[in-house]
Amino acid sequence: MEKKNVLLSVKDLEVKFRVRGRILSAIRGVSLDIYEDESIAIVGESGAGKSVFTKAFAGMLDSNGFVSNGSIIFNDPELSDTVVKLNSTAWKFINSYKKQLDENSRLELGSATYRKMLELESEMREKSTLSAADKEKEEKELHALKVKRTETFNKKQTLDPAKEKAEIKAAAAEIKKLDAEIKALEKATEQKIKEHKNAVAHDAAYQKSYQERMEKLKKQYAEETSKDISDSTKKRNETLAKEVYLSVGRYKFKKRFKMGKGLIAELKKAMQLGVDLNSEEERNQVFGNVTFRVRYLDENSERLHGTCIINLAQVKDQNDWGQIRGKKIATVFQDPMTSLNPIITIGKQITSIIMKHQGCSEVEARGKALEMMEKVGIPNAEARFDDYPFQYSGGMRQRIVIAIALSCQPKILICDEPTTALDVTIQAQILKLIKDLQKEYHYTIVFITHDLGVVANIADRVAVLYAGQIIELATVEELFYDPRHPYTWALLSSLPQLAERNTKLYSITGTPPSLYNKIVGDSFAPRNPYCLKIDTLAEPPMFKVTETHYAKTWLLEPNAPKVEKPEIIQDIHEKLLRAYNI
Protein backbone atom coordinates (compact mmCIF):
# COMPACT_ATOMS: atom_id res chain seq x y z
CA MET A 1 0.00 0.00 0.00
CA GLU A 2 1.28 3.48 -0.81
CA LYS A 3 2.31 5.52 2.22
CA LYS A 4 -0.46 7.86 3.26
CA ASN A 5 -0.43 10.79 5.66
CA VAL A 6 -2.14 10.17 8.98
CA LEU A 7 -4.81 12.82 9.47
CA LEU A 8 -6.30 11.58 12.73
CA SER A 9 -4.47 9.28 15.09
CA VAL A 10 -6.62 7.70 17.80
CA LYS A 11 -4.75 5.88 20.59
CA ASP A 12 -6.25 3.81 23.44
CA LEU A 13 -9.44 5.83 23.38
CA GLU A 14 -11.95 5.22 26.14
CA VAL A 15 -15.27 7.05 26.28
CA LYS A 16 -17.64 6.72 29.22
CA PHE A 17 -21.08 8.00 30.16
CA ARG A 18 -22.47 8.77 33.59
CA VAL A 19 -25.94 7.27 33.79
CA ARG A 20 -27.83 7.66 37.08
CA GLY A 21 -24.82 7.01 39.27
CA ARG A 22 -23.43 4.22 37.09
CA ILE A 23 -20.69 4.31 34.48
CA LEU A 24 -21.21 2.95 30.96
CA SER A 25 -18.05 2.28 28.93
CA ALA A 26 -19.10 2.96 25.32
CA ILE A 27 -15.60 2.93 23.75
CA ARG A 28 -13.06 0.57 25.29
CA GLY A 29 -9.50 1.14 24.16
CA VAL A 30 -9.83 1.93 20.46
CA SER A 31 -6.68 2.74 18.46
CA LEU A 32 -6.97 3.69 14.81
CA ASP A 33 -5.08 5.83 12.30
CA ILE A 34 -7.28 7.57 9.74
CA TYR A 35 -5.51 8.76 6.59
CA GLU A 36 -5.85 11.84 4.40
CA ASP A 37 -8.20 11.37 1.44
CA GLU A 38 -9.33 7.87 2.41
CA SER A 39 -12.82 6.56 2.99
CA ILE A 40 -13.14 4.42 6.08
CA ALA A 41 -16.35 2.73 7.19
CA ILE A 42 -17.19 2.06 10.81
CA VAL A 43 -19.64 -0.85 10.96
CA GLY A 44 -21.39 -2.75 13.70
CA GLU A 45 -24.74 -3.45 15.28
CA SER A 46 -26.81 -0.83 17.03
CA GLY A 47 -25.12 0.21 20.28
CA ALA A 48 -21.64 -0.94 19.16
CA GLY A 49 -20.31 2.60 19.67
CA LYS A 50 -20.10 3.83 16.06
CA SER A 51 -21.64 7.24 16.74
CA VAL A 52 -19.95 7.73 20.10
CA PHE A 53 -16.57 7.02 18.51
CA THR A 54 -16.99 9.72 15.86
CA LYS A 55 -18.70 12.14 18.24
CA ALA A 56 -15.62 11.97 20.46
CA PHE A 57 -13.50 13.58 17.75
CA ALA A 58 -16.23 15.80 16.33
CA GLY A 59 -16.79 17.49 19.70
CA MET A 60 -20.35 16.28 19.92
CA LEU A 61 -20.42 13.98 22.93
CA ASP A 62 -23.53 14.36 25.08
CA SER A 63 -22.94 16.27 28.30
CA ASN A 64 -22.87 13.09 30.43
CA GLY A 65 -20.12 11.62 28.21
CA PHE A 66 -16.37 12.09 28.65
CA VAL A 67 -13.07 10.79 27.32
CA SER A 68 -11.57 8.89 30.24
CA ASN A 69 -8.37 7.81 28.53
CA GLY A 70 -6.39 8.05 25.31
CA SER A 71 -5.60 10.67 22.73
CA ILE A 72 -6.97 11.82 19.37
CA ILE A 73 -4.24 13.68 17.52
CA PHE A 74 -5.51 15.79 14.62
CA ASN A 75 -2.74 16.67 12.18
CA ASP A 76 -3.76 19.98 10.68
CA PRO A 77 -0.89 22.42 10.09
CA GLU A 78 -3.28 25.33 9.67
CA LEU A 79 -4.84 24.79 13.10
CA SER A 80 -1.51 23.99 14.75
CA ASP A 81 0.13 27.23 13.64
CA THR A 82 -0.33 29.77 16.43
CA VAL A 83 0.33 33.49 16.41
CA VAL A 84 -0.36 35.85 19.31
CA LYS A 85 0.06 39.61 19.33
CA LEU A 86 2.86 41.08 21.40
CA ASN A 87 1.33 44.27 22.86
CA SER A 88 1.96 45.81 26.27
CA THR A 89 -0.62 43.52 27.97
CA ALA A 90 1.09 40.47 26.48
CA TRP A 91 4.46 41.62 27.80
CA LYS A 92 2.96 42.20 31.24
CA PHE A 93 1.74 38.59 31.29
CA ILE A 94 5.03 37.19 29.95
CA ASN A 95 7.19 39.16 32.39
CA SER A 96 5.03 38.11 35.31
CA TYR A 97 5.25 34.44 34.22
CA LYS A 98 9.01 34.70 33.88
CA LYS A 99 9.32 36.16 37.38
CA GLN A 100 7.21 33.39 38.91
CA LEU A 101 9.05 30.67 36.99
CA ASP A 102 12.44 31.99 38.15
CA GLU A 103 11.18 32.04 41.71
CA ASN A 104 9.81 28.48 41.45
CA SER A 105 12.96 27.23 39.76
CA ARG A 106 14.72 27.35 43.12
CA LEU A 107 12.57 24.36 44.06
CA GLU A 108 14.26 22.41 41.25
CA LEU A 109 17.56 22.77 43.15
CA GLY A 110 16.10 20.79 46.05
CA SER A 111 13.94 18.35 44.11
CA ALA A 112 15.95 15.25 45.13
CA THR A 113 15.50 16.12 48.80
CA TYR A 114 11.83 16.93 48.24
CA ARG A 115 11.30 13.49 46.78
CA LYS A 116 13.02 11.95 49.83
CA MET A 117 10.57 13.85 52.05
CA LEU A 118 7.68 12.45 50.04
CA GLU A 119 9.15 8.95 50.38
CA LEU A 120 9.39 9.35 54.13
CA GLU A 121 5.78 10.49 54.30
CA SER A 122 4.71 7.54 52.23
CA GLU A 123 6.73 5.20 54.49
CA MET A 124 4.70 6.50 57.43
CA ARG A 125 1.49 6.10 55.46
CA GLU A 126 2.40 2.55 54.48
CA LYS A 127 3.15 1.65 58.07
CA SER A 128 -0.26 2.98 59.05
CA THR A 129 -1.95 0.88 56.44
CA LEU A 130 -1.09 -2.37 54.64
CA SER A 131 2.40 -3.05 53.34
CA ALA A 132 2.75 -2.83 49.54
CA ALA A 133 2.99 -6.64 49.33
CA ASP A 134 -0.06 -7.19 51.55
CA LYS A 135 -2.00 -4.59 49.58
CA GLU A 136 -1.13 -6.27 46.29
CA LYS A 137 -2.14 -9.66 47.68
CA GLU A 138 -5.43 -8.31 48.98
CA GLU A 139 -6.19 -6.51 45.68
CA LYS A 140 -5.39 -9.66 43.72
CA GLU A 141 -7.73 -11.78 45.83
CA LEU A 142 -10.49 -9.20 45.63
CA HIS A 143 -10.05 -8.86 41.86
CA ALA A 144 -10.23 -12.64 41.38
CA LEU A 145 -13.45 -12.82 43.40
CA LYS A 146 -15.00 -9.92 41.46
CA VAL A 147 -14.03 -11.43 38.11
CA LYS A 148 -15.58 -14.74 39.18
CA ARG A 149 -18.74 -12.91 40.20
CA THR A 150 -18.94 -11.07 36.85
CA GLU A 151 -18.39 -14.32 34.96
CA THR A 152 -21.12 -16.08 36.93
CA PHE A 153 -23.45 -13.12 36.50
CA ASN A 154 -22.81 -12.96 32.73
CA LYS A 155 -23.36 -16.72 32.44
CA LYS A 156 -26.63 -16.44 34.38
CA GLN A 157 -27.82 -13.74 31.94
CA THR A 158 -27.37 -16.11 29.01
CA LEU A 159 -29.44 -18.92 30.61
CA ASP A 160 -32.96 -19.59 29.41
CA PRO A 161 -35.44 -19.01 32.29
CA ALA A 162 -37.89 -21.47 30.72
CA LYS A 163 -35.51 -24.40 30.29
CA GLU A 164 -32.60 -23.87 32.67
CA LYS A 165 -34.24 -23.08 35.99
CA ALA A 166 -31.88 -25.28 38.04
CA GLU A 167 -28.76 -23.72 36.50
CA ILE A 168 -30.14 -20.23 37.15
CA LYS A 169 -30.77 -21.13 40.81
CA ALA A 170 -27.25 -22.55 41.18
CA ALA A 171 -25.73 -19.43 39.57
CA ALA A 172 -27.76 -17.15 41.90
CA ALA A 173 -26.52 -19.12 44.93
CA GLU A 174 -22.94 -18.89 43.68
CA ILE A 175 -23.29 -15.10 43.22
CA LYS A 176 -24.64 -14.82 46.79
CA LYS A 177 -21.70 -16.83 48.13
CA LEU A 178 -19.19 -14.70 46.18
CA ASP A 179 -20.82 -11.48 47.44
CA ALA A 180 -20.40 -12.72 51.02
CA GLU A 181 -16.74 -13.62 50.39
CA ILE A 182 -16.05 -10.18 48.87
CA LYS A 183 -17.64 -8.47 51.87
CA ALA A 184 -15.69 -10.61 54.35
CA LEU A 185 -12.40 -9.88 52.60
CA GLU A 186 -13.10 -6.14 52.59
CA LYS A 187 -13.98 -6.23 56.30
CA ALA A 188 -10.83 -8.19 57.21
CA THR A 189 -8.69 -5.64 55.32
CA GLU A 190 -10.37 -2.75 57.13
CA GLN A 191 -9.65 -4.41 60.47
CA LYS A 192 -5.99 -5.00 59.55
CA ILE A 193 -5.55 -1.33 58.60
CA LYS A 194 -7.06 -0.24 61.93
CA GLU A 195 -4.60 -2.43 63.83
CA HIS A 196 -1.61 -1.05 61.86
CA LYS A 197 -2.70 2.54 62.51
CA ASN A 198 -2.93 1.91 66.23
CA ALA A 199 0.44 0.20 66.34
CA VAL A 200 2.25 3.11 64.58
CA ALA A 201 0.57 5.77 66.70
CA HIS A 202 1.84 4.00 69.85
CA ASP A 203 5.34 3.23 68.54
CA ALA A 204 7.25 6.06 70.26
CA ALA A 205 10.68 5.03 68.90
CA TYR A 206 9.48 5.12 65.31
CA GLN A 207 7.68 8.43 65.81
CA LYS A 208 10.91 9.95 67.18
CA SER A 209 13.09 8.67 64.35
CA TYR A 210 10.52 9.87 61.81
CA GLN A 211 10.52 13.40 63.26
CA GLU A 212 14.32 13.51 63.31
CA ARG A 213 14.72 12.34 59.76
CA MET A 214 12.05 14.75 58.53
CA GLU A 215 13.61 17.72 60.35
CA LYS A 216 16.99 16.95 58.78
CA LEU A 217 15.52 16.76 55.28
CA LYS A 218 13.56 19.97 55.76
CA LYS A 219 16.71 21.80 56.82
CA GLN A 220 18.63 20.46 53.83
CA TYR A 221 15.74 21.44 51.51
CA ALA A 222 15.65 25.00 52.87
CA GLU A 223 19.40 25.35 52.26
CA GLU A 224 19.28 23.94 48.72
CA THR A 225 16.31 26.05 47.62
CA SER A 226 17.81 29.32 48.84
CA LYS A 227 20.61 29.20 46.23
CA ASP A 228 20.58 31.17 42.95
CA ILE A 229 19.40 29.53 39.75
CA SER A 230 21.72 29.20 36.75
CA ASP A 231 21.74 31.40 33.63
CA SER A 232 20.69 28.45 31.48
CA THR A 233 17.63 27.88 33.72
CA LYS A 234 16.79 31.58 33.39
CA LYS A 235 17.03 31.28 29.61
CA ARG A 236 14.81 28.18 29.60
CA ASN A 237 12.27 30.01 31.77
CA GLU A 238 12.17 32.88 29.27
CA THR A 239 11.05 30.44 26.56
CA LEU A 240 8.72 28.68 28.99
CA ALA A 241 7.05 32.00 29.87
CA LYS A 242 6.48 32.67 26.15
CA GLU A 243 5.12 29.16 25.69
CA VAL A 244 2.70 29.71 28.55
CA TYR A 245 1.50 32.91 26.89
CA LEU A 246 1.32 31.28 23.45
CA SER A 247 -0.76 28.47 24.95
CA VAL A 248 -3.31 30.77 26.60
CA GLY A 249 -3.08 33.85 24.35
CA ARG A 250 -6.09 32.85 22.24
CA TYR A 251 -8.47 33.11 25.19
CA LYS A 252 -10.28 36.22 26.41
CA PHE A 253 -8.63 38.15 29.29
CA LYS A 254 -10.37 36.43 32.23
CA LYS A 255 -9.82 32.91 30.92
CA ARG A 256 -6.30 33.74 29.78
CA PHE A 257 -5.53 34.90 33.30
CA LYS A 258 -7.01 31.76 34.91
CA MET A 259 -5.38 29.29 32.50
CA GLY A 260 -2.01 31.06 32.76
CA LYS A 261 -2.22 30.75 36.54
CA GLY A 262 -3.08 27.07 36.17
CA LEU A 263 -0.10 26.45 33.90
CA ILE A 264 2.33 28.22 36.24
CA ALA A 265 0.98 26.08 39.12
CA GLU A 266 1.48 22.88 37.07
CA LEU A 267 5.01 23.95 36.17
CA LYS A 268 5.73 24.68 39.84
CA LYS A 269 4.60 21.16 40.78
CA ALA A 270 6.83 19.72 38.07
CA MET A 271 9.80 21.80 39.21
CA GLN A 272 9.29 20.68 42.79
CA LEU A 273 9.43 17.04 41.68
CA GLY A 274 12.44 17.64 39.43
CA VAL A 275 10.70 16.89 36.12
CA ASP A 276 13.10 17.54 33.24
CA LEU A 277 11.50 20.60 31.65
CA ASN A 278 14.10 20.62 28.90
CA SER A 279 12.52 17.46 27.51
CA GLU A 280 9.86 18.12 24.87
CA GLU A 281 7.78 15.15 25.97
CA GLU A 282 7.79 16.07 29.66
CA ARG A 283 6.90 19.65 28.79
CA ASN A 284 3.98 18.52 26.63
CA GLN A 285 2.71 16.40 29.48
CA VAL A 286 2.94 19.12 32.11
CA PHE A 287 1.15 21.66 29.87
CA GLY A 288 -1.36 18.99 28.82
CA ASN A 289 -2.80 18.90 32.34
CA VAL A 290 -4.23 22.36 31.64
CA THR A 291 -4.29 22.98 27.88
CA PHE A 292 -2.30 22.21 24.71
CA ARG A 293 1.28 23.24 24.84
CA VAL A 294 2.14 25.63 22.03
CA ARG A 295 5.82 25.17 21.25
CA TYR A 296 7.71 28.44 20.82
CA LEU A 297 9.12 28.89 17.29
CA ASP A 298 10.06 32.54 16.79
CA GLU A 299 8.95 36.12 17.31
CA ASN A 300 9.24 39.66 15.99
CA SER A 301 8.36 42.97 17.60
CA GLU A 302 4.68 42.43 16.87
CA ARG A 303 3.96 38.79 17.45
CA LEU A 304 4.94 35.49 19.03
CA HIS A 305 4.84 32.45 16.77
CA GLY A 306 4.45 28.81 17.81
CA THR A 307 2.99 25.46 16.88
CA CYS A 308 1.00 22.86 18.79
CA ILE A 309 -0.11 19.27 18.67
CA ILE A 310 -3.91 19.15 18.62
CA ASN A 311 -5.30 16.44 20.86
CA LEU A 312 -9.05 16.45 20.33
CA ALA A 313 -9.50 14.30 23.44
CA GLN A 314 -8.36 17.30 25.47
CA VAL A 315 -10.28 20.10 23.75
CA LYS A 316 -12.75 21.46 26.25
CA ASP A 317 -13.18 25.11 25.32
CA GLN A 318 -16.23 25.76 23.13
CA ASN A 319 -14.35 28.44 21.13
CA ASP A 320 -11.65 25.88 20.35
CA TRP A 321 -14.31 23.44 19.19
CA GLY A 322 -15.74 26.28 17.06
CA GLN A 323 -12.47 26.26 15.07
CA ILE A 324 -12.77 22.50 14.48
CA ARG A 325 -16.41 21.39 14.46
CA GLY A 326 -18.15 22.25 11.21
CA LYS A 327 -15.02 23.95 9.87
CA LYS A 328 -12.51 21.07 9.90
CA ILE A 329 -14.71 18.11 10.83
CA ALA A 330 -18.27 18.16 9.49
CA THR A 331 -21.04 15.62 10.01
CA VAL A 332 -23.96 14.51 7.86
CA PHE A 333 -26.65 12.74 9.91
CA GLN A 334 -29.28 10.20 8.94
CA ASP A 335 -32.24 12.55 9.06
CA PRO A 336 -31.59 15.81 7.16
CA MET A 337 -34.37 17.52 9.07
CA THR A 338 -32.34 17.29 12.30
CA SER A 339 -29.65 19.41 10.62
CA LEU A 340 -31.94 21.85 8.80
CA ASN A 341 -34.06 24.57 10.36
CA PRO A 342 -37.62 24.10 9.02
CA ILE A 343 -38.51 27.81 9.19
CA ILE A 344 -35.48 29.26 7.41
CA THR A 345 -35.03 29.11 3.64
CA ILE A 346 -32.45 26.71 2.24
CA GLY A 347 -30.42 29.56 0.71
CA LYS A 348 -30.24 31.47 4.01
CA GLN A 349 -29.12 28.37 5.89
CA ILE A 350 -26.21 27.76 3.54
CA THR A 351 -25.17 31.43 3.32
CA SER A 352 -25.23 31.91 7.10
CA ILE A 353 -22.83 28.99 7.59
CA ILE A 354 -20.49 30.28 4.87
CA MET A 355 -20.57 33.80 6.35
CA LYS A 356 -19.88 32.46 9.85
CA HIS A 357 -16.96 30.23 8.97
CA GLN A 358 -15.42 32.06 6.04
CA GLY A 359 -16.13 35.62 7.19
CA CYS A 360 -17.33 36.83 3.76
CA SER A 361 -20.11 39.27 2.80
CA GLU A 362 -23.70 38.13 2.20
CA VAL A 363 -23.41 38.71 -1.55
CA GLU A 364 -20.23 36.68 -1.76
CA ALA A 365 -21.72 33.94 0.43
CA ARG A 366 -24.80 33.77 -1.81
CA GLY A 367 -22.59 33.17 -4.83
CA LYS A 368 -20.72 30.41 -3.02
CA ALA A 369 -23.97 28.87 -1.75
CA LEU A 370 -25.41 28.70 -5.27
CA GLU A 371 -22.20 27.12 -6.50
CA MET A 372 -22.38 24.50 -3.74
CA MET A 373 -26.05 23.79 -4.51
CA GLU A 374 -25.14 23.13 -8.12
CA LYS A 375 -22.18 20.96 -7.06
CA VAL A 376 -24.45 18.69 -4.99
CA GLY A 377 -26.87 18.37 -7.90
CA ILE A 378 -29.76 20.70 -7.09
CA PRO A 379 -31.28 21.50 -10.49
CA ASN A 380 -32.26 25.10 -10.99
CA ALA A 381 -30.49 26.20 -7.81
CA GLU A 382 -31.28 29.91 -8.28
CA ALA A 383 -35.02 29.21 -8.33
CA ARG A 384 -34.87 26.81 -5.36
CA PHE A 385 -32.70 29.14 -3.26
CA ASP A 386 -35.60 30.72 -1.37
CA ASP A 387 -37.56 27.49 -0.84
CA TYR A 388 -38.05 26.06 2.64
CA PRO A 389 -36.80 22.55 3.57
CA PHE A 390 -40.30 21.05 3.40
CA GLN A 391 -40.46 22.01 -0.29
CA TYR A 392 -37.51 19.69 -0.99
CA SER A 393 -37.69 15.91 -1.26
CA GLY A 394 -35.79 13.72 1.28
CA GLY A 395 -32.92 13.07 -1.13
CA MET A 396 -32.66 16.75 -2.07
CA ARG A 397 -32.64 17.76 1.59
CA GLN A 398 -29.75 15.36 2.21
CA ARG A 399 -27.91 16.96 -0.74
CA ILE A 400 -28.38 20.35 0.94
CA VAL A 401 -26.99 19.00 4.21
CA ILE A 402 -23.97 17.75 2.26
CA ALA A 403 -23.62 21.17 0.61
CA ILE A 404 -23.65 22.84 4.04
CA ALA A 405 -21.14 20.35 5.43
CA LEU A 406 -18.79 20.87 2.50
CA SER A 407 -19.16 24.65 2.29
CA CYS A 408 -16.27 25.10 4.74
CA GLN A 409 -14.13 22.53 2.95
CA PRO A 410 -13.66 20.26 5.97
CA LYS A 411 -10.75 17.83 6.28
CA ILE A 412 -13.05 15.08 7.58
CA LEU A 413 -16.63 14.39 6.56
CA ILE A 414 -18.39 12.09 9.02
CA CYS A 415 -21.40 10.44 7.41
CA ASP A 416 -23.57 8.95 10.18
CA GLU A 417 -25.93 6.55 8.34
CA PRO A 418 -26.64 9.33 5.79
CA THR A 419 -28.67 7.13 3.46
CA THR A 420 -30.57 4.91 5.88
CA ALA A 421 -33.72 7.04 5.70
CA LEU A 422 -33.69 7.20 1.90
CA ASP A 423 -35.03 4.74 -0.66
CA VAL A 424 -32.60 2.49 -2.48
CA THR A 425 -32.14 4.44 -5.73
CA ILE A 426 -31.66 7.73 -3.89
CA GLN A 427 -29.25 5.94 -1.52
CA ALA A 428 -27.01 5.01 -4.43
CA GLN A 429 -27.09 8.59 -5.80
CA ILE A 430 -26.12 10.12 -2.45
CA LEU A 431 -23.26 7.62 -1.99
CA LYS A 432 -22.00 8.45 -5.46
CA LEU A 433 -22.26 12.17 -4.75
CA ILE A 434 -20.21 11.84 -1.54
CA LYS A 435 -17.57 9.79 -3.38
CA ASP A 436 -17.47 12.07 -6.44
CA LEU A 437 -17.12 15.25 -4.41
CA GLN A 438 -14.28 13.66 -2.44
CA LYS A 439 -12.20 13.67 -5.63
CA GLU A 440 -12.71 17.43 -5.92
CA TYR A 441 -12.53 18.52 -2.27
CA HIS A 442 -10.09 15.89 -0.93
CA TYR A 443 -11.80 15.24 2.38
CA THR A 444 -11.54 12.05 4.38
CA ILE A 445 -14.80 10.13 4.67
CA VAL A 446 -15.67 8.39 7.94
CA PHE A 447 -18.78 6.46 7.08
CA ILE A 448 -20.91 5.00 9.88
CA THR A 449 -23.27 2.22 8.92
CA HIS A 450 -24.76 -1.02 10.21
CA ASP A 451 -25.12 -2.17 6.60
CA LEU A 452 -22.06 -3.93 5.18
CA GLY A 453 -23.70 -3.74 1.75
CA VAL A 454 -23.25 0.04 1.72
CA VAL A 455 -19.62 -0.39 2.74
CA ALA A 456 -18.77 -2.18 -0.49
CA ASN A 457 -19.86 0.92 -2.40
CA ILE A 458 -18.12 3.63 -0.46
CA ALA A 459 -15.18 2.49 1.64
CA ASP A 460 -11.50 1.80 1.07
CA ARG A 461 -11.11 0.37 4.58
CA VAL A 462 -13.48 -0.99 7.20
CA ALA A 463 -13.32 -1.04 10.99
CA VAL A 464 -15.77 -3.47 12.57
CA LEU A 465 -16.87 -2.35 16.02
CA TYR A 466 -18.29 -4.64 18.68
CA ALA A 467 -19.15 -3.61 22.25
CA GLY A 468 -16.98 -0.51 21.98
CA GLN A 469 -13.89 -2.19 20.51
CA ILE A 470 -12.52 -2.58 16.99
CA ILE A 471 -12.56 -6.33 16.45
CA GLU A 472 -11.49 -6.34 12.79
CA LEU A 473 -9.79 -3.75 10.61
CA ALA A 474 -9.15 -4.40 6.94
CA THR A 475 -9.36 -3.09 3.40
CA VAL A 476 -12.77 -3.60 1.83
CA GLU A 477 -11.44 -6.45 -0.34
CA GLU A 478 -9.88 -8.22 2.64
CA LEU A 479 -13.01 -7.83 4.72
CA PHE A 480 -15.33 -9.26 2.09
CA TYR A 481 -13.12 -12.00 0.73
CA ASP A 482 -11.05 -13.00 3.71
CA PRO A 483 -12.91 -12.01 6.90
CA ARG A 484 -11.35 -13.47 10.04
CA HIS A 485 -13.52 -12.59 13.02
CA PRO A 486 -16.64 -14.69 13.74
CA TYR A 487 -18.58 -11.46 14.38
CA THR A 488 -17.65 -10.20 10.89
CA TRP A 489 -18.71 -13.62 9.53
CA ALA A 490 -22.04 -13.17 11.28
CA LEU A 491 -22.48 -9.62 9.94
CA LEU A 492 -21.66 -10.76 6.40
CA SER A 493 -23.92 -13.81 6.68
CA SER A 494 -26.86 -11.58 7.58
CA LEU A 495 -26.45 -9.38 4.47
CA PRO A 496 -29.86 -9.32 2.77
CA GLN A 497 -28.07 -9.35 -0.60
CA LEU A 498 -26.96 -12.93 0.16
CA ALA A 499 -30.43 -14.28 0.90
CA GLU A 500 -31.44 -16.97 -1.59
CA ARG A 501 -35.01 -17.59 -2.59
CA ASN A 502 -36.93 -19.74 -0.05
CA THR A 503 -34.13 -19.63 2.52
CA LYS A 504 -34.27 -17.92 5.89
CA LEU A 505 -32.02 -14.87 6.30
CA TYR A 506 -29.27 -15.44 8.87
CA SER A 507 -29.48 -13.37 12.03
CA ILE A 508 -27.05 -13.17 14.95
CA THR A 509 -28.50 -14.73 18.09
CA GLY A 510 -28.24 -13.22 21.57
CA THR A 511 -27.48 -9.66 22.56
CA PRO A 512 -24.26 -7.70 23.04
CA PRO A 513 -22.87 -7.58 26.60
CA SER A 514 -23.89 -4.88 29.05
CA LEU A 515 -21.42 -2.02 28.86
CA TYR A 516 -21.97 -1.22 32.54
CA ASN A 517 -20.08 -4.35 33.65
CA LYS A 518 -16.45 -5.27 33.25
CA ILE A 519 -16.26 -7.70 30.34
CA VAL A 520 -14.17 -10.79 30.97
CA GLY A 521 -12.63 -12.61 28.01
CA ASP A 522 -13.79 -12.01 24.43
CA SER A 523 -16.90 -9.80 24.48
CA PHE A 524 -18.41 -11.78 21.58
CA ALA A 525 -17.88 -15.17 23.30
CA PRO A 526 -21.47 -15.75 24.57
CA ARG A 527 -22.83 -15.33 21.01
CA ASN A 528 -19.98 -16.97 19.16
CA PRO A 529 -20.72 -20.41 17.69
CA TYR A 530 -16.93 -20.90 17.32
CA CYS A 531 -16.19 -19.94 20.93
CA LEU A 532 -13.03 -21.50 22.42
CA LYS A 533 -12.42 -22.05 26.13
CA ILE A 534 -9.88 -19.23 26.18
CA ASP A 535 -12.52 -16.81 24.84
CA THR A 536 -14.31 -16.97 28.19
CA LEU A 537 -11.11 -16.38 30.14
CA ALA A 538 -8.94 -13.83 28.38
CA GLU A 539 -9.42 -10.94 25.99
CA PRO A 540 -7.75 -11.69 22.65
CA PRO A 541 -5.11 -9.29 21.31
CA MET A 542 -5.28 -7.80 17.80
CA PHE A 543 -3.66 -10.42 15.54
CA LYS A 544 -2.01 -9.23 12.34
CA VAL A 545 -3.21 -10.97 9.19
CA THR A 546 -1.55 -8.65 6.64
CA GLU A 547 -0.06 -5.14 6.76
CA THR A 548 -3.59 -3.77 6.39
CA HIS A 549 -5.64 -6.50 8.05
CA TYR A 550 -6.03 -7.14 11.81
CA ALA A 551 -8.55 -9.15 13.82
CA LYS A 552 -9.14 -9.55 17.55
CA THR A 553 -9.97 -13.24 17.84
CA TRP A 554 -8.25 -16.21 19.49
CA LEU A 555 -8.97 -18.18 16.30
CA LEU A 556 -5.90 -16.46 14.84
CA GLU A 557 -3.61 -17.73 17.58
CA PRO A 558 -1.21 -20.13 15.84
CA ASN A 559 -2.26 -23.07 18.07
CA ALA A 560 -6.01 -22.51 17.69
CA PRO A 561 -8.05 -25.20 15.91
CA LYS A 562 -8.59 -24.49 12.20
CA VAL A 563 -12.09 -23.18 11.57
CA GLU A 564 -13.64 -22.47 8.16
CA LYS A 565 -15.85 -19.41 7.67
CA PRO A 566 -19.57 -20.22 7.20
CA GLU A 567 -20.76 -21.74 3.95
CA ILE A 568 -23.02 -18.79 3.06
CA ILE A 569 -20.10 -16.35 2.79
CA GLN A 570 -17.68 -18.75 1.09
CA ASP A 571 -18.28 -17.32 -2.37
CA ILE A 572 -19.44 -13.89 -1.26
CA HIS A 573 -17.58 -12.27 -4.16
CA GLU A 574 -19.82 -13.85 -6.81
CA LYS A 575 -22.98 -13.24 -4.80
CA LEU A 576 -22.23 -9.56 -4.27
CA LEU A 577 -21.34 -9.07 -7.92
CA ARG A 578 -24.73 -10.50 -8.79
CA ALA A 579 -26.54 -8.47 -6.09
CA TYR A 580 -24.99 -5.17 -7.17
CA ASN A 581 -25.15 -6.06 -10.80
CA ILE A 582 -21.46 -5.22 -11.33
Ligand SMILES: Nc1ncnc2c1ncn2[C@@H]1O[C@H](COP(=O)(O)OP(=O)(O)OP(=O)(O)O)[C@@H](O)[C@H]1O
Ligand atom coordinates in the same frame (compact mmCIF):
# COMPACT_ATOMS: atom_id res chain seq x y z
N1 LIG B 1 -25.71 10.11 26.19
C1 LIG B 1 -25.56 8.82 26.47
N2 LIG B 1 -25.76 8.38 27.73
C2 LIG B 1 -25.61 7.09 28.05
N3 LIG B 1 -25.26 6.14 27.17
C3 LIG B 1 -25.06 6.51 25.91
C4 LIG B 1 -25.20 7.87 25.48
N4 LIG B 1 -24.95 7.92 24.14
C5 LIG B 1 -24.65 6.67 23.76
N5 LIG B 1 -24.71 5.82 24.81
C6 LIG B 1 -24.45 4.38 24.81
O1 LIG B 1 -23.21 4.15 24.18
C7 LIG B 1 -23.25 2.94 23.44
C8 LIG B 1 -22.83 3.20 22.01
O2 LIG B 1 -23.81 4.03 21.38
P1 LIG B 1 -23.74 4.52 19.87
O3 LIG B 1 -24.83 5.50 19.64
O4 LIG B 1 -22.36 4.93 19.54
O5 LIG B 1 -24.06 3.19 19.09
P2 LIG B 1 -24.12 2.99 17.52
O6 LIG B 1 -23.18 1.90 17.21
O7 LIG B 1 -23.93 4.28 16.82
O8 LIG B 1 -25.60 2.46 17.37
P3 LIG B 1 -26.81 3.06 16.52
O9 LIG B 1 -26.64 2.50 15.16
O10 LIG B 1 -28.00 2.52 17.24
O11 LIG B 1 -26.70 4.55 16.62
C9 LIG B 1 -24.67 2.41 23.56
O12 LIG B 1 -24.71 1.43 24.57
C10 LIG B 1 -25.46 3.63 23.96
O13 LIG B 1 -26.57 3.25 24.75
